[in-house]
Amino acid sequence: MGRVPCCxxxxxxxxxxxxxxxxxxxxxxQQHGPGNWRALPxxxxxxxxxxxCRLRWTNYLRPGIKRGNFxxxxxxxxxxxxxxxxxxxxAIASYLPERTDNDIKNYWNTYLKKKMKKLDQLDQCHGSNxxxxxxxxxxxxxxxxxxxxxxxxxxxxxxDINMAKxxxxxxxxxxxxxxxxxxxxxYASSTENIARLLQGWMGSSTSSTNNSxxxxxxxxxxxxxxxxxxxxNPNAESKGGMGLMEAFESLFGLESFESSSSDExxxxxxxxxxxxxxxxxxxxxxxxxDVEVPLSVILENWLLDENTLNIQPKxxxxxxxxxxxxxxxx
DNA sequence: AATCTCAGCAACCGCGATCCT
DNA sequence: AAGGATCGCGGTTGCTGAGAT
Numbered sequence: 001m002g003r004v005p006c007c008x009x010x011x012x013x014x015x016x017x018x019x020x021x022x023x024x025x026x027x028x029x030q031q032h033g034p035g036n037w038r039a040l041p042x043x044x045x046x047x048x049x050x051x052x053c054r055l056r057w058t059n060y061l062r063p064g065i066k067r068g069n070f071x072x073x074x075x076x077x078x079x080x081x082x083x084x085x086x087x088x089x090x091a092i093a094s095y096l097p098e099r100t101d102n103d104i105k106n107y108w109n110t111y112l113k114k115k116m117k118k119l120d121q122l123d124q125c126h127g128s129n130x131x132x133x134x135x136x137x138x139x140x141x142x143x144x145x146x147x148x149x150x151x152x153x154x155x156x157x158x159x160d161i162n163m164a165k166x167x168x169x170x171x172x173x174x175x176x177x178x179x180x181x182x183x184x185x186x187y188a189s190s191t192e193n194i195a196r197l198l199q200g201w202m203g204s205s206t207s208s209t210n211n212s213x214x215x216x217x218x219x220x221x222x223x224x225x226x227x228x229x230x231x232x233n234p235n236a237e238s239k240g241g242m243g244l245m246e247a248f249e250s251l252f253g254l255e256s257f258e259s260s261s262s263d264e265x266x267x268x269x270x271x272x273x274x275x276x277x278x279x280x281x282x283x284x285x286x287x288x289x290d291v292e293v294p295l296s297v298i299l300e301n302w303l304l305d306e307n308t309l310n311i312q313p314k315x316x317x318x319x320x321x322x323x324x325x326x327x328x329x330x
Numbered sequence: 331a332a333t334c335t336c337a338g339c340a341a342c343c344g345c346g347a348t349c350c351t
Numbered sequence: 352a353a354g355g356a357t358c359g360c361g362g363t364t365g366c367t368g369a370g371a372t
């Protein structure tokens with residue numbers, strides 16, 4: 001009965017991943033696609049648990065992962081989605097396809113949570129009515145004190161609904177060309193990730209004068225999305241003689257990998273598909289409402305305008321996409 | 331210069347849901 | 352149908368580097 005264990009607990013390696021392990025993992029996924037984690041350790045000889053392999057792939061090596069600084073818009077989205085969904089990091093990450101749930105979770109725990117706390121304290125002092133106080137209200141909605149009157153509660157609930165809609169609108173503005181144009185240069189395929197990783201690794205191993213970077217440090221080479229390397233600047237590669245990207249490409253065949261990985265993405269990227277489906281629905285709504293300006297543009301203009309956050313928009317966006325008309329979205 | 335403290339992040343752990351035999 | 356393995360997710364830990372003292 002049942003399945004065979006994916007890996008023995010004994011002899012399983014833990015801790016930071018080495019570039020060699022990353023390469024093995026990437027090459028395996030290139031051949032078999034992501035998902036077959038069970039067989040991965042035995043087939044590749046990696047002394048890693050399948051769980052660890054999956055985590056490494058999804059959080060680090062997967063193509064299309066954006067690393068480094070979060071943009072203001074991403075930050076806003078996270079705040080709003082967190083207020084809406086709670087600590088459902090996977091769900092939140094589905095609206096930020098370039099970010100991993102782990103990344104978002106870390107960003108929230110290390111930075112945003114504190115920021116929200118501070119703002120919360122400020123709100124209590126000044127009783128402000130801005131976005132953050134609203135979000136904090138939402139965050140604490142479930143645990144709001146019992147003395148809250150029904151009217152107050154209803155107002156808060158209404159605000160909650162509005163916030164939910166806003167968050168969704170924000171999510172829909174993901175494909176804003178303005179945003180994507182500023183971020184595409186920081187996107188890296190796993191091939192590039194590995195290449196950069198190798199660069200750091202080789203640099204530390206070949207040159208004793210170089211800083212003795214650990215695998216973590218070399219990993220950080222990926223984390224810090226250096227624009228020069230991300231936009232295809234070959235300077236970094238040329239330092240090491242033969243371009244590491246070339247070396248890696250010759251190792252695994254970049255073209256085939258990229259095409260296969262993009263196929264994988266298109267097959268597995270259900271959140272994007274969902275977003276697409278939602279957008280189709282929105283377009284229908286758009287036609288029904290006979291809106292001349294694309295909805296995404298309206299949403300974008302409204303959402304990116306900080307000042308409008310406190311003001312009820314002229315054409316109330318919460319009514320633009322009717323809650324009742326699109327119940328499936330909520 | 332040495333030590334301490336804090337922040338950031340990758341990875342691990344535990345648990346519930348799902349899948350497989 | 353049952354039992355156990357795997358998957359996926361959220362919480363937590365531990366390591367490392369940077370800044371403060």
